[in-house]
Amino acid sequence: MSLYRFKIRNDFRSITGGxxxxxxxxxxxxxxxxxxxxxxxxxxxxxxxxxxRKYTTTLPFTTDNFGDFQNKRKEIKDNIIPSFIAVPPxxxxxxxxxxxxxxxxxxxxxNNNYKNITIPINTNFNVVDYSEDIDGFVDRETKKxxxxxxxxxxxxxxxEVYPNINIKFRFYDKDxxxxxxxxxxxxxxxxxxxxxxxxxxNNFKKSFFRLYFFDSNDSRRQNLLLxxxxxxxxSFKPEFKLDRIFWFKNxxxxxxxxxxxxxxxxxRKVYMEAKFFNAKTGRVNRFINPPTTVVIPPKIxxxxxxxxxxxxxxxxxxxxxxTSNGNYLFSVEPGIGANTINTITLTEYILKS
Amino acid sequence: MERIKQLIGSARYKLATDLDFxxxxxxxxxxxxxxSNLNTIISTISQEQVFLDERLKSTKYxxxxxxxxxxxxxxxxxxxxxxxxxxxxxNKDWDPLFDGGSVSNGQPKSPNNWVIQLLYxxxxxxxxxxxxxxxxxxxxIKKIESTNISGTKSQLIINTLQKNGLSGGDFCYIYxxxxxxxxxGFHQVEFLGENGEFLDNKxxxxxxxxxxxxxxxxxxxxxxxxxxINFNNTKEIIKTTTSDITGxxxxxxxxxxxxxxxxxxxxxxxxxxxxxxxxxxxxxxxNTQLNGLHRVEHIIDRYNFVIDLKIGIVSGIITDNLTIPFxxxxxxxxxxxxxxxxxxSSNDYEVNKASNFGSSIYPDTVKNSLGVANDTWLFxxxxxxxxxxxxxxxxxELTELYIGTIKRAGQNTFNWSDVTSHWDFQSEYADISNSLxxxxxxxxxxVGSIEKKLAKISEYYGDFVEYNRRELVEKVLSKTxxxxxxxxxxxxxxxxxxxxxxxxxxxxxxxxxxxADSDESVVGIPGDAEKRPNGDEIWRDVLExxxxxxxxxxxxxxxxxxxxxxxxxxxxxxxxxxxxxxIILFDKQQTVTPIIVC
Numbered sequence: 017m018s019l020y021r022f023k024i025r026n027d028f029r030s031i032t033g034g035x036x037x038x039x040x041x042x043x044x045x046x047x048x049x050x051x052x053x054x055x056x057x058x059x060x061x062x063x064x065x066x067x068x069r070k071y072t073t074t075l076p077f078t079t080d081n082f083g084d085f086q087n088k089r090k091e092i093k094d095n096i097i098p099s100f101i102a103v104p105p106x107x108x109x110x111x112x113x114x115x116x117x118x119x120x121x122x123x124x125x126x127n128n129n130y131k132n133i134t135i136p137i138n139t140n141f142n143v144v145d146y147s148e149d150i151d152g153f154v155d156r157e158t159k160k161x162x163x164x165x166x167x168x169x170x171x172x173x174x175x176e177v178y179p180n181i182n183i184k185f186r187f188y189d190k191d192x193x194x195x196x197x198x199x200x201x202x203x204x205x206x207x208x209x210x211x212x213x214x215x216x217x218n219n220f221k222k223s224f225f226r227l228y229f230f231d232s233n234d235s236r237r238q239n240l241l242l243x244x245x246x247x248x249x250x251s252f253k254p255e256f257k258l259d260r261i262f263w264f265k266n267x268x269x270x271x272x273x274x275x276x277x278x279x280x281x282x283x284r285k286v287y288m289e290a291k292f293f294n295a296k297t298g299r300v301n302r303f304i305n306p307p308t309t310v311v312i313p314p315k316i317x318x319x320x321x322x323x324x325x326x327x328x329x330x331x332x333x334x335x336x337x338x339t340s341n342g343n344y345l346f347s348v349e350p351g352i353g354a355n356t357i358n359t360i361t362l363t364e365y366i367l368k369s
Numbered sequence: 370m371e372r373i374k375q376l377i378g379s380a381r382y383k384l385a386t387d388l389d390f391x392x393x394x395x396x397x398x399x400x401x402x403x404x405s406n407l408n409t410i411i412s413t414i415s416q417e418q419v420f421l422d423e424r425l426k427s428t429k430y431x432x433x434x435x436x437x438x439x440x441x442x443x444x445x446x447x448x449x450x451x452x453x454x455x456x457x458x459x460n461k462d463w464d465p466l467f468d469g470g471s472v473s474n475g476q477p478k479s480p481n482n483w484v485i486q487l488l489y490x491x492x493x494x495x496x497x498x499x500x501x502x503x504x505x506x507x508x509x510i511k512k513i514e515s516t517n518i519s520g521t522k523s524q525l526i527i528n529t530l531q532k533n534g535l536s537g538g539d540f541c542y543i544y545x546x547x548x549x550x551x552x553x554g555f556h557q558v559e560f561l562g563e564n565g566e567f568l569d570n571k572x573x574x575x576x577x578x579x580x581x582x583x584x585x586x587x588x589x590x591x592x593x594x595x596x597x598i599n600f601n602n603t604k605e606i607i608k609t610t611t612s613d614i615t616g617x618x619x620x621x622x623x624x625x626x627x628x629x630x631x632x633x634x635x636x637x638x639x640x641x642x643x644x645x646x647x648x649x650x651x652x653x654x655x656n657t658q659l660n661g662l663h664r665v666e667h668i669i670d671r672y673n674f675v676i677d678l679k680i681g682i683v684s685g686i687i688t689d690n691l692t693i694p695f696x697x698x699x700x701x702x703x704x705x706x707x708x709x710x711x712x713x714s715s716n717d718y719e720v721n722k723a724s725n726f727g728s729s730i731y732p733d734t735v736k737n738s739l740g741v742a743n744d745t746w747l748f749x750x751x752x753x754x755x756x757x758x759x760x761x762x763x764x765x766e767l768t769e770l771y772i773g774t775i776k777r778a779g780q781n782t783f784n785w786s787d788v789t790s791h792w793d794f795q796s797e798y799a800d801i802s803n804s805l806x807x808x809x810x811x812x813x814x815x816v817g818s819i820e821k822k823l824a825k826i827s828e829y830y831g832d833f834v835e836y837n838r839r840e841l842v843e844k845v846l847s848k849t850x851x852x853x854x855x856x857x858x859x860x861x862x863x864x865x866x867x868x869x870x871x872x873x874x875x876x877x878x879x880x881x882x883x884x885a886d887s888d889e890s891v892v893g894i895p896g897d898a899e900k901r902p903n904g905d906e907i908w909r910d911v912l913e914x915x916x917x918x919x920x921x922x923x924x925x926x927x928x929x930x931x932x933x934x935x936x937x938x939x940x941x942x943x944x945x946x947x948x949x950x951x952i953i954l955f956d957k958q959q960t961v962t963p964i965i966v967c
Contacts, residue, residue, distance in 0.1 A: 162419055165931035171751055178476055
């Protein structure tokens with residue numbers, strides 16, 4: 017709202033008589049008041065940075081004092097304006113105005129030099145035609161401020177290979193400088209445990225694997241989605257059964273449709289890494305997913321050329337696909353790293369230059 | 370404020386006059402279409418209000434809970450060549466887990482032994498017979514007795530087949546469709562039960578016992594007047610004809626009543642009934658099938674109207690040229706009908722064995738010979754139940770759902786017979802001959818069929834209820850049970866039964882009855898509103914979730930993820946039809962060391 021309109025609205029309060037007058041009215045019924053009939057506005061440069069200012073004053077003049085007015089103008093032009101710039105605010109005096117009243121119906125006399133006649137067209141009504149639009153607008157704008165409902169319900173997705181897939185961990189054996197074989201012959205021994213510690217000593221029983229599920233294989237932008245812990249207790253080899261993942265029941269990806277409203281049947285990919293928390297040594301071993309043919313720690317340039325070895329790729333199958341037929345299933349993406357349809361083999365990550 | 374510098378004329382050019390004829394007229398309008406809506410826009414969005422709004426709009430329900438199976442396993446089958454074999458079902462024979470479970474079978478798909486289903490009441494069946502009479506004739510009286518309280522005053526006691534739904538001081542109407550009973554008329558309840566014992570199917574009336582009669586029926590009546598009781602101001606029926614609800618002949622489910630004629634002989638007797646009135650017919654001849662309290666469903670003209678009475682004869686004159694007395698009642702008798710439950714869910718749920726701390730403290734059947742099976746499972750419906758576009762059996766908003774635990778027949782490993790549906794009062798004599806419908810059919814070497822498995826199509830007989838159109842309250846008088854026995858020795862003695870349906874209120878009706886006068890226009894009257902004879906519409910509002918009326922009436926379920934979560938702790942009590950031996954929970958030989966308290 018412009019300042020001008022704001023003024024009109026404020027002044028509107030002072031109108032009496034219950035009807036909207038076409039002109040500014042101080043309350044004297046029948047007369048229109050002109051409180052200023054010649055305004056001389058002196059724009060000034062702002063003497064203070066960051067504050068915009070302009071000084072306004074109104075100089076009275078009549079035919080009697082016109083000469084004074086001219087002098088005043090000259091004075092202002094020659095002296096005051098420059099001095100304003102240096103020393104605000106203005107120091108010259110102004111003469112208070114008398115209100116000029118014109119009875120309604122009279123012709124405005126140009127001799128009186130009434131310069132500004134403001135006719136506010138003040139219409140106050142409700143736009144019925146647009147009211148619904150406005151309400152809709154209000155609703156829409158309100159909704160924008162409210163977070164939509166996100167269904168966080170998680171349920172069990174079973175492994176598509178029934179009853180489970182196997183997940184194996186190959187440790188690095190320092191003595192032979194090789195990884196364990198796929199039968200996990202050395203098993204936990206490579207991790208630094210003794211035979212008589214396995215499933216007996218607390219340093220074994222309190223060790224555990226943790227699976228990390230990410231939404232991307234790109235370490236720069238991936239987000240951790242969930243983790244799962246696997247207890248070592250009661251296992252003689254680092255090999256476990258993975259038969260379920262808890263995932264969102266109504267993953268929005270599963271509900272995505274094309275322009276015709278047909279479900280696109282997109283599957284969710286998740287990327288799994290693992291770490292072993294060794295309670296004996298206090299070390300944390302990271303596991304990645306190179307092929308099982310990799311028996312010695314690969315060099316860093318090989319790793320960098322095989323980005324997919326970084327993690328094991330899993331697919332959470334869209335329950336609306338024909339194959340899953342409403343069942344909630346997940347599968348291993350075979351051929352990536354050591355992945356097969358029913359086995360994930362993860363290998364300890366050792367950095368070799 | 371505008372930056373305008375105005376100069377007098379002589380300042381602009383020399384010869385100019387100082388009179389300025391330039392008038393500036395500023396036209397300023399302050400039309401702001403949003404003005405009246407500013408308050409709406411500038412409003413604080415309350416988090417609680419958002420939550421309440423979302424919950425109110427939500428029609429999604431998620432069910433989960435515990436399933437506790439408690440039974441008496443002492444059923445015995447007798448054996449083969451080696452003589453008597455004492456075989457009992459063990460806990461595994463009740464196990465509700467899904468089958469599959471081996472590599473060859475693949476994913477567990479089909480529920481074993483039990484199916485958990487979600488249902489809602491969607492239909493009324495008033496003509497289905499309960500024992501001898503259609504449901505809408507009311508509660509059957511099993512027998513009447515006399516009792517002598519305080520000396521010789523012999524009073525009438527009625528034993529009803531179903532629960533009677535009566536309270537102390539209530540009026541009930543007794544009649545017979547088979548004879549003109551001496552008890553026909555209104556009776557006031559004096560005492561519920563007998564000898565201080567509360568029984569919901571036995572009441573003592575203030576009426577004097579006269580003679581023993583059978584084939585009696587009973588209806589509860591609200592707001593009975595003295596004229597009702599004394600059968601005053603009667604009118605006469607000249608002719609009755611079977612008809613449809615508008616008096617036509619498309620079916621014969623109703624009865625057209627004629628009280629007067631213009632021709633051939635002018636009989637100036639208008640009936641003066643209104644739609645929604647109830648009439649009390651007490652025949653004075655052998656047309657006893659007309660007896661009872663009947664609702665006026667349609668007014669044809671001032672001499673003819675249609676009542677809710679199905680005689681069972683297709684399109685025909687039932688009585689003619691008789692003068693059967695009837696009276697337009699002041700009171701409102703209850704309606705009686707059977708509710709049918711429609712299946713909402715498929716078998717999309719998971720069951721898991723509860724951990725030990727969640728199990729019952731009672732011992733495992735396999736380990737003792739006492740025959741008590743107990744175990745606990747957890748179930749979670751993966752399927753969301755959406756009640757959008759679903760209406761109750763009365764055409765209103767859905768306020769209740771049912772969790773059904775349906776027993777499957779078949780061999781797994783115990784060979785159970787067909788599972789059939791019956792009324793609860795039949796539990797001691799329920800067998801295949803008096804069943805309402807088949808629930809599961811026996812199959813050899815596998816679990817039995819699931820007869821009701823089509824979501825939004827299959828229906829069960831749910832319960833028998835009373836509904837009063839003045840009070841707008843529905844009371845369950847009898848529930849269905851599911852019964853099964855041993856396939857090889859299908860006796861009632863070996864029979865079991867369960868109460869399959871558990872009610873869950875998803876919303877509650879208000880305690881207050883709303884009234885819309887016939888002469889006022891009211892928007893938003895629900896579909897289950899009743900139209901009174903005077904034209905008023907009455908109904909009970911359904912309370913918003915989270916709003917508790919009068920301290921106890923309302924629901925407040927957890928609301929999360931845009932869905933209402935309903936947790937139930939469901940017990941399935943598998944009862945024996947007949948108890949043949951005393952139930953012994955502990956071996957008599959067992960000695961219990963007393964706890965010594967110092």
